[in-house]
Amino acid sequence: MVEPMLSTTATMINGKKKNKNNTPETFFNKDYNNNDENATVTDSSSSSSDEDDSDEGPLVMHSSDSSSIAGIGPVSTSSPLGSGPTDNTGSTNLQPTHRKGLPRHHRRRLSSMNEFLDPFSNAEIYYGPVVNPKKAPNSNDTATASINSTKNLNRTRTMSVLDRVSDFKRGLNPSASNRNMAEKNHILHRRSSEDDIFVSSQGNRRFFIENVDKTLADLLASEDTDSNYQITIEDTGPKVIKIGTANSFGYQKINVRGTYMLSNLLQELTIAKSFGRHQIYLDEARINENPVNRLSRLISNQFWSNLTRKVTLTTIGAIAKDTKIKTPGAKNPRIFIPYNCEDQYEFFIQASQMDPSLKLEVEYLPREITPEYVKSLNETPGLLATAMQTLLDPSTGEKTLTGYPYAVPGGRFNELYGWDSYLMALGLLETSKVDVAKGMVEHFIFEIDHYGKILNANRSYYLCRSQPPFLTDMALIVFKKIGGDSNVRAIQFLKRAFKAAIKEYKNVWTSNPRLDPETGLSCYHPDGKGIPPETEPSHFDTILTPFAKKYNVTLEEFRKLYNDEKVSEPELDEFFLHDRGVRESGHDTTYRFEGVCAYLATIDLNSLLYKYEKDIAYVIKNYFDDSFKDENDGTTTTSEHWLQLAEIRRNRITKYLWDEEKGFFFDYNVKLKCRTSYESATTFWALWAGLATAEQAQVMVEKSLPKLEVLGGLVACSEGSRGPLSVNRPSRQWDYPYGWAPHQIFAWQGLSDYGYEGIARRIAYRWLYMMTKAFVDYNGIVVEKYDVTRGTDPHRVDAEYGNQGADFKGVATEGFGWVNSSYILGLKYMNSHARRALGACIPPMPFFNRLKEEEKKIYSL
Known part of the structure; x- marks a missing residue:
């Protein structure tokens, strides 16, 4: 039997790529969000200045000591799972070995809460080398948080392993009297198959996996029958594997059964391997967790972190890379800076000089951004700069910049998106990620100030189009989370956001070409020229093939002819006008919008603009003394003005979009002057915005639902x-x-x-x-x-x-x-x-x- 690993920093990260903290670089600590933790931050966005920015005061980033955990003092920054305490220098205090040569600190007394390891710790804690995952509460009082986090241990997903609820699950003190009472009240059940019923004195079984790589390979060889590195119900393996117990240091083997537990085992082994672990202790509770609890925990503690980005000197290279564009000019990362953001330009020049291997290209945007200019960037696209704040390094006293955090949707979408950000903010705020949600509002304010709109996403090829507008509601919910009326800085934040929202409302959504003057309703009608470059290469082949045949050229040759405006095809121009409209709508793609989107006054967009009007009226009345002077056009409005706009829009929506007989809010074609009949779930956006009457809501429930x-x-x-x-x-x-x-x-x-x-x-x-x-x-x-x-x-x-x-x-x-x-x-x-x-x-x-x-x-x- 292989002895449990006595890990030092060297052994844990041997053969692994190290980051600046000497920790293995994994998909849990990718260098997207590098921070200088020892810093003071002043909130001075690079957006256009106003008096509100200075009123917010400094933001302080406190230094964090990763070598200690609140309540238990210093812990090792390099000890493996299950290692002992450290001395004041941070080095591991190796315990005397017992007669079998194993260090005492590896012997887990599962009958004692004094050596309780939270089975649901974050991966960085449970497997990572930075923080020792062991908790050491000595009473029920100090262990309350840990017990609460694990009190919902559930029966095995295979319905065959744990036959009773343990004292630990009930949150009881594991005293002898309580154990005796539990045994007295225990109901006997039919014995399950070999080794399936093994319950420790605390009902919290733990495994010892002496060779992570071998166990992972064996698991995949046995269970991953379709070789996709996943274990699913479609795999035809035996759905069982033997794993050694912690008490026997892997000598006694116990069956782990069923797709759910085996797939969770695969996930945990994969994570442990990514942290450089060769041996691990693994709680059964971790792979047998109630799936609702597990998914909620992963979203809150892992998924959001891995989707969060922050632009710094060291992260810009990774963030600027774009996997959607394959042109030679897109090979090197590139960032475009607004013409009046000199501090950002200097910052990114510094980043490119710090690491020439990145080949980061930094360019200014012109003052006026036209569709022709945007098309000219299709072969050499880049990231667009977003809001940053000034950082004071206390060690040098010098100022630098750091980006506000934001979340990306995931997968191929690795940028700051428009309506995705609002919807993510709803979940982020529910899981206490307030700084990320607030950061995205800051970015939207910056985009409106410097690019004229909230962009589809912050890439150069999105400069001509927006996405469904949610800034007013987003700012309000963040405002409430950061202190609301009791926080002066929160009020200033809200006012800045609404100044930007009013500018967006006037200049984007209620002006040419998006506003239809006859109905008074708005359409998704962005500017732009040529073929959208971010799509899959073959996406438009069906549309372009007849035109390529017409000119007797290949598809690739015709794309170039069309993009260079060497041929004129009005029919194709109109097709791409509507295609860009579909992408601005966020609903790309649907037959609801195909070939007509730019001519549709949609229920979704006009519901959102009604919500803007109501929200703006509320904020002007309560935070601008019911009088708002627009610095952009010089007009002054009151809350009553915006309420009237909302009521006018509500009446127009009812007139043009509502179908009483069918119980749907449909879209209205402003060119053909008729209502469509496409039955879409966006009809319920009228309820979300609060514009429907009670009678309309009832009809929708009865007929459309x-x-x-x-x-x-x-x-x-x-x-x-x-x-x-x-x-x-x-x-x-x-x-x-x-x-x-x-x-x-x-x-x-x-x-x-x-x-x-x-x-x-x-x-x-x-x-x-x-x-x-x-x-x-x-x-x-x-x-x-x-x-x-x-x-x-x-x-x-x-x-x-x-x-x-x-x-x-x-x-x-x-x-x-x-x-x-x-x-x-x-x-x-x-x-x-x-x-x-x-x-x-x-x-x-x-x-x-x-x-x-x-x-x-x-x-x-």
């Missing part, structure tokens, strides 16, 4: 509206049978606001069930969108570019931004009964049908 509610929640559109599919008419990802997190979230909130919380709860259960089932059956997967009509593999989406979040090896580390939020938000609608049902993966209809009559009312059944 039945057409859109399916197994996994709300489908993006009805099957009838989508129409038949064929080789020449393939599926679109924002159409039936796919469902998206934004549609669920807005419907839940809107229905609840109008008194239909039971329906919201029912739809939320459907969505959460689908997510949980895929998570359990498919190796912890969380993806961008789902086929909400499939009960077995809803993550499998064949439309367009497939599904983001599905392509991982061993362990999913990010999920997908707004889907992560939807899970956290959806659980707020669930009571304990529903959470238990989700944890057991009970499908919606069996769950609903088994409810008592009075319980069915909770779900409006």
Whole structure:
């Protein structure tokens, strides 16, 4: 038997790439968010200055000592899992060895809470070398937090391992009297198969894996029969592996069974290996965790961290890289700086000089950004600068800049996106990631000030188009989280955000070309020229092929001719106008918008603008003394003015978009002067914005909801509206049978606001069930969108570019931004009964049908 590893810093990171802290570089500590922790930060955005910025005062970044844990003093920064305490120098105090040659500090007394290791610690703590994961509370009082985090230990997902609830699970002091009482009250069950029933004195079994690499290889060889480095219900292996117990140092073997536990084992081994671990102790509770708790924990503690970015001198190289563009000019990372941000230009020049191997190119943007200029950058695209704050290094006294944190959606979408950011902010705020949500508002203020709009994303090829506007609501919810009325700096933050939102409202959404003067409603109608460069190379082949044949050239040759304006094709110009509109809408792509988007006054956009008008009225009345002078155009308005705008828009929406007979808010074609009939889940955005009447809401619940509610929640559109599919008419990802997190979230909130919380709860259960089932059956997967009509593999989406979040090896580390939020938000609608049902993966209809009559009312059944 191999002895447990006595690890030092050298042995732990031997053969591993080190970062500046001498820790192995893994997918948990990628250098996207490098900070100088020993710094004072002053909040002075690089956006256009005003008096509000200076009023906010300094922000302080306190230094953190990674060599200590609150409550237990210094711990080793290099000791392995299970190592002992350290002396004041930080070195490991090696304990005397016992007669078998094993160090005493590796002997885990599972009967004592004094050596309790939180089985649900973050991966960085549980496996990482920076912090010792062992907790050492000496009483129930000091252990409360740890006990609370683990009190929901559940029976094994295979229904065959743990047959009783332990004292630890109940949060009891593990005294002899309590153990005797538990044994006295223990109900006997049929004995399970070999070694499946092994319960320690605390009911918290722990494994010792003496060779992580070998165990990982054996597990994959046995269970990953389709060789995709995942263990799912589609694999045909025996679904069992023997793992050694910690008490016997791996000598006694116990069966771990079932897809869920085995896939979790694969995930934990993959993570441990990424941290340079060769041997580990592993709590069974960690691989047998209730899936609802596990997914919530991963989203809160892991996924958000891995999706968070912050621009610094050392991270800009990785952040600026773009995997979507394959041109020779896109090979080197590049960043574009607004013409009037000299401090940022100097900062990024410094970054390029610090590491010439990055080949970072830094360029100024012109004062006037035209569609022609944006098209000229298609071959040499780059990242667009966003808001930064001044940092004072106390060790040198010199000033530098650092970016505000922000979250990216995930997968191929590695930038600051528009409406994705709002939806992620909802989840980030629920999980106390307030700084990231606030940072994204700061970036949007900067984008409006310097680029004229909140961009689709901060890449050069997005300069001409925006995305659905959510800044007012986003600023308000962040404002409340950072202190609200009791915090002067929060008020200044809110006022800056609303100044930017009013500028965006006037200059982007209610001006040419987006405003239709006849209806007074707005359309997704961005500027731009040529073929969108960020799409897959073959995305437009079907459209371009007839034109290539017309000119007797190859597709590649025709693309160049068209982009260089060497040929004139008005029909193609109009097609790409609508295509850019679809991308600005966020619903790219759907047959709802194909060939008409720029001419549609949509219910989603006009609902959001109604919300802007109401929010602006509220803020002007309460925070601008009911009189707002616009510095951009010199006008002065009151809250009453904005309320009147909202009421006018509400009346126009009812006139042009509402269909009483069908119970839908449809879109209106301003060119053809007629209402469409495409049945979309965006009809519920009218409820989210609060513009529908109570009578309209009731009609929607009675008529539109039945057409859109399916197994996994709300489908993006009805099957009838989508129409038949064929080789020449393939599926679109924002159409039936796919469902998206934004549609669920807005419907839940809107229905609840109008008194239909039971329906919201029912739809939320459907969505959460689908997510949980895929998570359990498919190796912890969380993806961008789902086929909400499939009960077995809803993550499998064949439309367009497939599904983001599905392509991982061993362990999913990010999920997908707004889907992560939807899970956290959806659980707020669930009571304990529903959470238990989700944890057991009970499908919606069996769950609903088994409810008592009075319980069915909770779900409006």
